[in-house]
Amino acid sequence: MLSFSDITAAYERIRRVVHRTPVLTSVSLDAIAGNALFFKCENFQRVGAFKFRGAYNKLASLTPEERKRGVVAFSSGNHAQGVALAARLLGVSARIVMPTDSPSPKMEATRGYGADVVEYDRIKEDREAIGRRIAEEEGRILVPPFNDEFIMAGQGTIGLEMAEQIGELDCVFFPVGGGGLISGNAVALKHLMPNVRIVGVETERGNDVFLSFRKGEIVTIPVPETIADGMRTTAPGPLTFEVIRKRVDDIVLVSDSEVVDAMRLIYERMKIVVEPTAAVPFAAVLKNDRNLRGRKIGIVLSGGNIDLENFFSLLHKSVR
Amino acid sequence: MLSFSDITAAYERIRRVVHRTPVLTSVSLDAIAGNALFFKCENFQRVGAFKFRGAYNKLASLTPEERKRGVVAFSSGNHAQGVALAARLLGVSARIVMPTDSPSPKMEATRGYGADVVEYDRIKEDREAIGRRIAEEEGRILVPPFNDEFIMAGQGTIGLEMAEQIGELDCVFFPVGGGGLISGNAVALKHLMPNVRIVGVETERGNDVFLSFRKGEIVTIPVPETIADGMRTTAPGPLTFEVIRKRVDDIVLVSDSEVVDAMRLIYERMKIVVEPTAAVPFAAVLKNDRNLRGRKIGIVLSGGNIDLENFFSLLHKSVR
Numbered sequence: 001m002l003s004f005s006d007i008t009a010a011y012e013r014i015r016r017v018v019h020r021t022p023v024l025t026s027v028s029l030d031a032i033a034g035n036a037l038f039f040k041c042e043n044f045q046r047v048g049a050f051k052f053r054g055a056y057n058k059l060a061s062l063t064p065e066e067r068k069r070g071v072v073a074f075s076s077g078n079h080a081q082g083v084a085l086a087a088r089l090l091g092v093s094a095r096i097v098m099p100t101d102s103p104s105p106k107m108e109a110t111r112g113y114g115a116d117v118v119e120y121d122r123i124k125e126d127r128e129a130i131g132r133r134i135a136e137e138e139g140r141i142l143v144p145p146f147n148d149e150f151i152m153a154g155q156g157t158i159g160l161e162m163a164e165q166i167g168e169l170d171c172v173f174f175p176v177g178g179g180g181l182i183s184g185n186a187v188a189l190k191h192l193m194p195n196v197r198i199v200g201v202e203t204e205r206g207n208d209v210f211l212s213f214r215k216g217e218i219v220t221i222p223v224p225e226t227i228a229d230g231m232r233t234t235a236p237g238p239l240t241f242e243v244i245r246k247r248v249d250d251i252v253l254v255s256d257s258e259v260v261d262a263m264r265l266i267y268e269r270m271k272i273v274v275e276p277t278a279a280v281p282f283a284a285v286l287k288n289d290r291n292l293r294g295r296k297i298g299i300v301l302s303g304g305n306i307d308l309e310n311f312f313s314l315l316h317k318s319v320r
Numbered sequence: 321m322l323s324f325s326d327i328t329a330a331y332e333r334i335r336r337v338v339h340r341t342p343v344l345t346s347v348s349l350d351a352i353a354g355n356a357l358f359f360k361c362e363n364f365q366r367v368g369a370f371k372f373r374g375a376y377n378k379l380a381s382l383t384p385e386e387r388k389r390g391v392v393a394f395s396s397g398n399h400a401q402g403v404a405l406a407a408r409l410l411g412v413s414a415r416i417v418m419p420t421d422s423p424s425p426k427m428e429a430t431r432g433y434g435a436d437v438v439e440y441d442r443i444k445e446d447r448e449a450i451g452r453r454i455a456e457e458e459g460r461i462l463v464p465p466f467n468d469e470f471i472m473a474g475q476g477t478i479g480l481e482m483a484e485q486i487g488e489l490d491c492v493f494f495p496v497g498g499g500g501l502i503s504g505n506a507v508a509l510k511h512l513m514p515n516v517r518i519v520g521v522e523t524e525r526g527n528d529v530f531l532s533f534r535k536g537e538i539v540t541i542p543v544p545e546t547i548a549d550g551m552r553t554t555a556p557g558p559l560t561f562e563v564i565r566k567r568v569d570d571i572v573l574v575s576d577s578e579v580v581d582a583m584r585l586i587y588e589r590m591k592i593v594v595e596p597t598a599a600v601p602f603a604a605v606l607k608n609d610r611n612l613r614g615r616k617i618g619i620v621l622s623g624g625n626i627d628l629e630n631f632f633s634l635l636h637k638s639v640r
Contacts, residue, residue: 019345025339044590267593271363272591274591304591308587308635315628316628
């Protein structure tokens with residue numbers, strides 16, 4: 001299983017290239033939440049999301065021979081950009097499999113980092129199969145989005161920075177997609193703060209990890225329709241789930257509309273833009289199922305990649 | 321004239337209540353600008369703008385007798401909220417003179433901090449006269465928006481933090497309204513970094529300080545129509561202008577549409593929301609009249625108070 005030393009080793013590899021993202025606080029949000037909140041702003045990370053940490057750690061861990069072979073990844077989101085930038089920085093060739101109907105800014109950004117984008121038809125083709133075929137035919141290394149200990153360890157470096165920047169916390173909330181972010185950080189934080197509670201949050205429709213956690217084994221759901229596009233995973237991975245089962249204290253759910261309310265509050269009070277997935281843990285803190293009061297709570301804002309039109313239409317629809 | 325020790329004294333007064341705002345960097349904006357940029361994020365300051373620093377310093381410097389008399393200020397913008405919050409924290413009664421047609425969120429925020437808002441008709445009445453009358457009739461202390469050495473010294477504490485957070489800089493760009501921000505910081509930064517160049521930026525239509533700087537004496541213009549509402553001042557003050565004349569290296573101009581382009585880039589690449597006034601110095605850095613290359617440049621993002629509708633409509637209009 002992933003260990004603390006995997007994460008400190010990852011930090012040695014990535015610390016000179018990642019942003020040490022700031023931790024923001026807001027007196028008015030503390031008053032609303034009834035707790036002291038510490039927002040770790042990975043929306044300010046390179047490529048606009050935490051995914052760069054894991055991708056860079058993975059690529060920097062490849063042997064010289066593997067680097068020469070190049071990499072391939074499949075993603076319509078932040079992982080694509082993370083792998084593309086890491087590859088460019090390390091001089092590795094990258095092909096990224098993306099659906100033809102991906103938002104054009106994401107495709108452009110991925111190409112902008114120098115990756116070769118392989119488009120596919122989301123309806124007729126299976127991106128994982130395409131990725132594996134390219135890996136096999138071209139001898140490229142497949143860079144999975146979450147179920148990989150180098151990826152998990154890279155994401156876990158967020159916890160190292162939070163411990164240094166904030167000190168002891170009572171509870172830390174994470175968004176959960178495939179589980180790479182929460183698993184790496186659960187290992188990091190439980191080591192550094194033995195009493196911390198680690199809580200993962202999903203949206204009600206993207207509840208694969210919630211169901212798996214409750215059942216004690218991996219549950220697969222159909223591709224969920226949720227505004228939190230980082231949560232359109234259908235199941236945790238064997239590696240991430242092993243850590244989640246052992247190190248995470250709870251997985252809770254919020255609705256899509258609670259996520260939009262959380263995005264708006266973050267915009268209004270903190271002056272920052274986060275994508276829906278990133279607002280999910282704050283939505284859970286506002287909902288406060290656990291009835292916390294007067295605690296020190298960490299919240300990971302995982303990314304800020306949402307274009308202006310989407311941002312506005314989401315928030316505008318629900319202006320009260 | 322304002323001295324460096326005024327600013328360190330101000331920092332002693334305010335350091336426990338202000339946010340030490342983060343400095344953000346962006347590799348992609350560095351590439352676009354051809355310089356290494358350091359954004360000091362006062363949009364994350366309490367009340368969403370640097371104005372809280374000066375207001376708190378001013379109120380914390382009042383004698384016990386003066387505090388009992390209460391304060392009065394006139395402002396339709398961030399100064400109102402800065403004074404209101406400082407007053408609440410120090411247990412001082414505050415009346416704020418605001419035009420009846422002020423944006424309702426700003427009025428609500430000012431009332432939310434516990435200040436008494438005195439509305440007036442922008443067409444028929446003179447807010448300065450109303451403010452002075454209230455000060456006289458009620459014995460309140462008038463808190464001016466910029467032309468006051470305690471206000472200037474409070475704003476200058478930004479420069480102290482920048483020196484600690486970034487180290488030596490080649491050049492620092494500020495937005496200029498009445499000159500409180502740039503004058504305080506010119507004194508702080510020229511003391512800490514003797515070779516730094518201090519550049520103020522106004523919009524073409526709000527060019528009162530530009531004209532005054534060129535002429536060497538205070539020039540008054542009619543109330544300018546510019547999207548940078550922090551620049552709707554008609555003249556610098558005698559105290560701020562004295563410092564600007566002696567300590568500022570240049571004042572340059574940008575157009576309103578260059579400001580909108582800068583706001584959009586800040587949104588897209590940095591994932592933060594700034595008000596138009598705050599984007600003005602970055603617009604000048606992009607325009608790069610001085611043809612800087614490979615320099616370390618500081619940019620003060622002065623505030624983030626813009627509501628979603630305005631933000632969207634400004635950026636949307638000019639989407640390319």
